[in-house]
Amino acid sequence: MTDTAELLQLAIGIAREAGELARRRRNEGVRIAATKSALADIVTVADREVEALIRARLEQERPDDGFFGEESGAEAGTSGITWVVDPIDGTVNYAYGIPSYAVSVAAVEGDPDPTRWRALVGVVFAPVLGELFHAEAGGGAWLESDAERERLTVRAHAPEAGGLIATGFGYDPATHAGDLARLTRVMPLARDIRRMGSASLDLCYVAAGRLDGYFERGLQPWDHAAGALIVEESGGRVGGVPGGRPGNDLTIAAGPELFSALEAAIDERG
Secondary structure (H helix, E strand, O other): OHHHHHHHHHHHHHHHHHHHHHHHHHHOOOOOEEEEOOOOOOOHHHHHHHHHHHHHHHHHHHHOEEEEEEEEEEOOOOOOOOEEEEEEEEEHHHHHHOOEEEEEEEEEEOOOOOOOOEEEEEEEEEEEEEEEEEOOOOOEEEEOOEEEEOOOOOOOOOOOEEEEEEEEOOOOHHHHHHHHHHHHHHHHHHHEEEEEHHHHHHHHHHHOOOOOOEEEEEOOHHHHHHHHHHHHOOOOOOEEOOOOOOOOOOOOOOOOHHHHHHHHHHHOOO
């Protein structure tokens, strides 16, 4: 039987070490290593170094587990456990010196496919902000900062006031019209909109009640693997296209009441 408490402690330790490496490299100066899907979609040398560190630590502690990282792809293991990793979520923020970036580490059971896996633990560490969010399946979601530990609960929705809702936009200009159309449909539900540039932190902020909801098209598995569990363990809901699981087509996260309203507003079939 899998000891999720042990997995969680391992993930926390590795995320802290990786986050401190990312922060240190940022202070030393950022070098762009490559672009990916578009010119704006960058990879820094630190992204690759941080992922290599995480992978090495996991191989040392759990050599039979699989690994699915943003920079190095998926590799199956034999244990039934796969680690899903975003070494620096919010790379553009990172490159510009904006502190809203994080290391995201999740352990999932089953294939490295978000439509099929079961998340066991999730950790999101924002090194500049000094905040560590974590969750264990069935054990609640927590925030640790400055020696304080706080259990997370999604915010109760007040429809008359509107929700503070975050979103994001893809790097491909061809997708922007659709993204803006979705935002237009959501605006009647919103008090205001935020676009902060790190999906894992957006999800954690929903869990912490700092945001009422979040939606975005184009997320990859490593963007939401840890954060989705943290939202669910804080009493929130996470989904994708209506009735589906979070994924590249759409990810929605919110408290139960706002989630249903967001899902209905975003649904193009309605």
